[in-house]
Amino acid sequence: MADGLDLTSLIRDIPDFPKPGVGFKDITPLLGDAAGFAHVVDRLTEHFTGRRVDKVVGIEARGFVIAAPIAHRLGAGLVPIRKPGKLPWTTQVQEYDLEYGTDRLEVHTDAVAAGERVAVIDDVLATGGTAAAAAALIEAIGGEVVGLGFVIELAFLGGAARLEGRDHVSLLTYE
């Protein structure tokens, strides 16, 4: 990397988490490293700078820690997209498919005003189901999705296909 920081050395591989056979990318060493955390926030902020972002969406829960400093740096508001039952006011709900079964995400219906420009941030782009559902939620309440940003992209899971036609950026890609 141009500034000599090796982000991959700050990602911890956890075998069999959260279930057997799944390999988990633990970003807590990266978050806890002041230079690494600054690097991630700086690079993703740069991607959205000058693109008139009104709101930055963070997807619960790891997405919050990346989205919030980007929102702050862009001078934007921060919008949480959460798992069912966590948001206390009126919500828009989006169901999406998992490998087996479905899951749901929610956003407050007043989280974005009509026509506001929104960046969607999460820690990892995996199958793309969560990210696509988040983008659909924002559009359902009247926002315009400017783009999506991730720290890690697990390219072998094909998530980019679910975001076709959308701008997206990932800082680290595992092929």
Added chain:
Amino acid sequence: MADGLDLTSLIRDIPDFPKPGVGFKDITPLLGDAAGFAHVVDRLTEHFTGRRVDKVVGIEARGFVIAAPIAHRLGAGLVPIRKPGKLPWTTQVQEYDLEYGTDRLEVHTDAVAAGERVAVIDDVLATGGTAAAAAALIEAIGGEVVGLGFVIELAFLGGAARLEGRDHVSLLTYE
């Protein structure tokens, strides 16, 4: 407020959430308001500026969105304290009392190095059980708690007593 921003107008009161008889302070309108969000981050960052903070702890999940931009502004690392089973690596566990029963928080045992100086951030100081448990967790893994910061303090619940002898700051206090 000196800068003319009325934070209380950006806090939404939700009756009977998450259960009947409990009044919930919804900070999502504040987070979504660019000026309000910047104000909160600026004021809490100021409280810890010049105090050599190495790590900023965010308590899951709303604490993450406040802690992360403060960590970024202070040039510190970000440490998540999470509910049981969410952190993938070796954790230190702290049990704490609720009104009825107990709950637990976890932190990775390598989240803080011995002697590192830590600020602990959450959205709301209520009974103080969560905040006191978070501070105890950080000390159990070798960190020094510089202070605690909150957006809202529900003073009538007496949480400050649980933090006696510790520095803490709250931006909005409900008596």
